[in-house]
Amino acid sequence: MAATSSPVPDLHRNRLPTLFEVLSRRTMAPVDLFSFYIYMRDQQKSVDYLDFWLDVSQHLSLCRHYVRRLHRSVIEDTPELEKETSKRSSAVLDNAGEGPSGEKATTTPDQRLSAFLRSDQGSRQHSPQNSHGSNKSTQSTPGMERPRPSFMTADSNSPANESSPGQDSSGPDNVPKREDLRASAEKILYTYLLPGSEREIIIPQGILNDVQEAIEGPAQRSDPELFDAAKDYVFQAMERDAFPGFLNSKALGNLVPPSMMLRLIVGLLAMFGGFWAAFILIFLNKPRHIRCWLILPFTIGTYALTSQQYMLDPILVFAGLSEYTFMSFARIREPYVKKLLRSRALMALGLFILIDTATCALFIFVPGKRL
Structure with a gap:
């Protein structure tokens, strides 16, 4: 059989790919045909x-x-x-x-x-x-x-x-x-x-x-x-x-639904523990250097909930990774998607820092009152 050239991914595409480009194997992870197949199997169920x-x-x-x-x-x-x-x-x-x-x-x-x-x-x-x-x-x-x-x-x-x-x-x-x-x-x-x-x-x-x-x-x-x-x-x-949801999941986020659910549970538990500890320390009139430990649960909770809300983990984005199945990761190789995810990761990281800083400052510096 005569040799045929393999489809070459377009590295200069300054837009999201079309479905035909994905099916023709002209895209790279996380919007390649393999990722679309996993999405259709695990999330779309079709x-x-x-x-x-x-x-x-x-x-x-x-x-x-x-x-x-x-x-x-x-x-x-x-x-x-x-x-x-x-x-x-x-x-x-x-x-x-x-x-x-x-x-x-x-x-x-x-x-x-x-x-x-x-x-x-x-x-x-x-x-x-x-x-x-x-x-x-x-x-x-x-x-x-x-x-x-x-x-x-x-x-x-x-x-x-x-x-x-x-x-x-x-x-x-x-x-x-x-x-x-x-x-x-x-x-x-x-x-x-x-x-x-x-x-x-x-x-x-x-x-x-x-x-x-x-x-x-x-x-x-x-x-x-x-x-x-x-x-x-x-x-x-x-x-x-199916394809709009695939782009929303892979080009605007890097987490799969089970991972987002886990982050939601961890975030809610961490925030509940942070608020519970904060009110106890305030009403026991504990000094501020002890209340600084509240940074730990509030930071974990805020980061987990922000990741769940944005459907992406900023740390994984900056590491160049995208999750295609639960706790399984692939390199982000599509240039435009990499740029898009980094911009969204910066937004999510900025929102996380703002909410975490405000919450920690509120419960650390508020005057204590022993009941």
């Missing part, structure tokens, strides 16, 4: 939507891989005298998998990829198994073998169901075959979309019917375009319902 989107993206990659290998097999199996004639078909394969060529394109690369897979499937269904061509091409061209049993009829305990569909019936070079594309499409349908499925997600009934008819109907499609409507719907649902 990780199945994200898994569906990722599996559809993997299905698209599998289709591109299949087309590239088919393109390569056409080039390798064409004799020298026929290579000039096959350039047009090779260009079609290349455009379907990689994007537009020199000619003006009116459709997207993914649409051309889906169109090619549908036309390729139709030609395979209506042509004899041993059509005119070399014997070598029937052995090396993917998809010419008899289709294996579909995903639903496969053994649920077989290793094929534990790995991606593009690897279970591939050869030693992990070359995807036509039946792998169909198995991948069926797996997505039977795992996420059908009512009562293992990880069912809620999508409009019309979209579900279209996808089910395309996969199980006479066309038996496996091209990635058949999932476009469902994928767009899931993307918009995540963008509307």
